[in-house]
Amino acid sequence: MPPEKTVPLAQLAPQKLSTKQAEALNHALARFSGEPGGLLPLLHAVQHALGFIPRAAVPLIADAFKLSRAEVHGVISYYPHLREQPHGQTLIQICRAESCQSRGSDALLAHAEVALGCKVHETTADGCVTLEPVYCLGLCAQSPALMVNEVEAHAHLTPVKLDALLQDLKSKPALVLMDKAQEAIKAGVEAVRIYVPRDAAALAVGADAVARALTEECAVRGLPVELVRNGSRGLLWLEALVEVETAQGRVAYGPVSAADVPGLLDAGLLQGLPHALCHGLTEQIPYLASQERLTFARVGVIDPLSLADYAAHGGWQGLQAAATMAAETIVQQVLDSGLRGRGGAAFPAGIKWKTVAAAAGSQKYIACNADEGDSGTFADRLLMEGDPFCLIEGMAIAALAVGATQGYIYVRSEYPHAIATLKEAIARASAAGWLGGNVAGSGRAFYLQVRKGAGSYVCGEETAMLESIEGKRGIVRAKPPLPAIEGLFGQPTVINNVITLATVPVILAKGAAFYQGFGMGRSRGTLPFQIAGNIARGGLVEKAFGLSLRALVEDFGGGTATGRPVKAIQVGGPLGSYVAPADWDDPLDYETYAAKGNVVGHGGLVVHDDAANMARLARYAMEFCAIESCGKCTPCRIGSTRGVEVIDRITTNQGAAHAANVALLESLCDTMEGGSMCAMGGMTPYPVRSALTHYPQDFGIESAPAAMPV
Secondary structure, three states: OOOOOOOOOHHHOOOOOOHHHHHHHHHHHHHHOOOOOOHHHHHHHHHHHHOOOOHHHHHHHHHHHOOOHHHHHHHHHHOOOOOOOOOOOEEEEEEOOHHHHOOOHHHHHHHHHHHHOOOOOEEOOOOOEEEEEEOOOOOHHHOOOEEEOOOEEEOOOOHHHHHHHHHHHHHOOOOOOOHHHHHOOOOOOOOEEEEOOOOHHHHOOOHHHHHHHHHHHHHHHOOOEEEEOOOOOOOHHHOOOEEEEEOOEEEEEOOOOHHHHHHHHHHOHHHOOOOOOEEEEHHHOHHHHOOOOOOOOOOOOOOOOOHHHHHHOOOOHHHHHHHOOOHHHHHHHHHHHOOEOOOOOOOEHHHHHHHHHHOOOOOOEEEEEEOOOOOOOOHHHHHHHHOHHHHHHHHHHHHHHHOOOEEEEEEOOOOHHHHHHHHHHHHHHHHOOOOEOOHHHOOOOEEEEEEEOOOOHHHHOHHHHHHHHOOOOOOOOOOOOOOOOOOHHHOOEEEEEHHHHHHHHHHHHHOHHHHHOOEEOOEEOEEEEEEEEOOOOOEEEEEEOOOEHHHHHHHHOOOOOOOOOEEEEEEOOOOOOEOOHHHOOOEOOHHHHHHOOOOOOOOEEEEEEOOOOHHHHHHHHHHHHHHHOOOOOHHHHHHHHHHHHHHHHHHHOOHHHHHHHHHHHHHHHHHHHHHOOOHHHHHOHHHHHHHHHHOHHHHOOOOOOOOOOO
16 A cells, blocks of 8 residues: 555645536545656546546646656547547547457447437537547457447347437436446355356446346246356357356357347257257367467356356366475576567567576566557457456466566457456455465465556557556667566566466466477467458467468368458558468467568457458558557657548559559668667558558559458
8 A cells, every 4th residue: 555645735726626527526635646657646536536638637746656747648649549538428438449440440439429419529519429530359259349438348230230229328318337247246046057258248248138148037937047247258159158058068048149049948958959059068169179279278167256166177287386396497488488578579588587687786576568459359348358367367477487476467448358357367366365465385475466557559569568567658769778677667577478477377277398299390389360351250369389270261160250361461460461362371489470570469360351441451551550540759649640641542543653653661661670769660660561562452553362262
């Protein structure tokens, strides 16, 4: 807890702040003004209480944190999800990321503007609805998606479904708060055990309504059931996926809606009997049976917040082993496993840990980067919502290895359910002694907090994330110094992403050699690949490195949702390349992809059918960079803006001007790639160049080979 201190009272400015505003500000100041990096949590707290951050609060906040008013205002204005003016009674955010674009989100946004009678970033005349774009909700396999009041997600949207949603919002109070996410955490009576996921992907397609219908219908029929709210198995095209525990194993039904429940019970759901929605034993579904689930072994299997469930399925074994080891032995296990960072850069995790362990510092930190903002990626969210103790265990092991006593999980604000789940999991793990002053009986301390982001994509870059945790604008730092030497609050810091840290427990529990047994070359272990966009069977597939892109899209994904040929596949998020069709059979590993100028990244891929316009997608890559750039370096800030202009000229001009603009775009990509401080500007040329190279006809250059059927 922060030390007690005198804070400036908002009552000093009664003429500027209302009583409610003053009370909210005072409460937030008392809670956060003494906490390191407490500015961003304070701003979130004020906005949560009031719906916005009053201008009149800025001087008092500045005084409390010993900052200038300009610095405080700079933080508020930097983050897209902080606001100084209230939005309408209902805030609707429609996703514009590539996955949602592949399924018509731009047309959906245009339809919303007409239906509401207001433009994007505007509020309807009656003050009821504010319409905004958002750049990825992590529902990429269920696109297009939107969020209501920053907590209630809806997926598989169409104009007709959107109209129905808008009508529903008009007919009832638009009160959708975090309590909804907390309610979904609690469950349970007895008898036949039924599993209904409570992660965001399932909630977005009506899992809460299914759970209510099951509870109510079984009560009416006198059927005793125990309802468990698990995480999603990752078969997202089957959500809401209901599972029933039988003597033979769990039997799966999906996709289930609330209207299906009476018929399912009539057919013998509780006995696992056949039905049109039945897929047999869950573990035998081909999509699951052919995976190698190491990191995701428990996701969808357990109650995410049950300590007993977690332990019964192998949880805490890695931490218990680490608690008896010397720190250098833990580090060596991670080095020997070959584990590389799963956040995109693929840097060996053990080398980072070894560097931090050897660094001098009065305080060391573990920082988990859960700012999963790439279109096509949702593995972090699935794990945080479906197996949060696994991440906590991995971070505690890292702390024992390097001598850190404080950790932070930086979670994007678009993930309210993950934030709620993690906070509850940390509280339960702390009460059980897995965190706190005596971690797993080791005699060593490790404390953990969740820090909520505020909508800045560039905060996925490690140094920008550190700035944000410190309560500043998420501006990229120059390197050196490396964060491992001088990171959070100037101290040695391990920075890994969710999947990297969540993979550590299985390595410590089963040994480095076990993990080395998966993968190929220098790409060891498994990676949770995420299949999204225009795809028939979108979801998560954990496989050892070495399978092909075609196998993921065809064998697991089932081709496009439209049934049309696959035209393009982007791998590695919005900064990843569109992989050449000729390379779709290459093994997916870091070195093979790097040799051809591609990136595996976080394992996300977005599929587009042959209706996609690649020039338009290249333009979006530049537009996205211009919107999300932190602004620190000129090649990124200005280059992306010029990139949009040049692509517009390429698609409208012909002749000599056309050729000159194509050459200019190539030159601009060279400048951005070579001159940008971080991957935001440095990798934006990847999708642009690959689109230009592999699909030149979309830029008016020449004919190219037809799309390859899948």
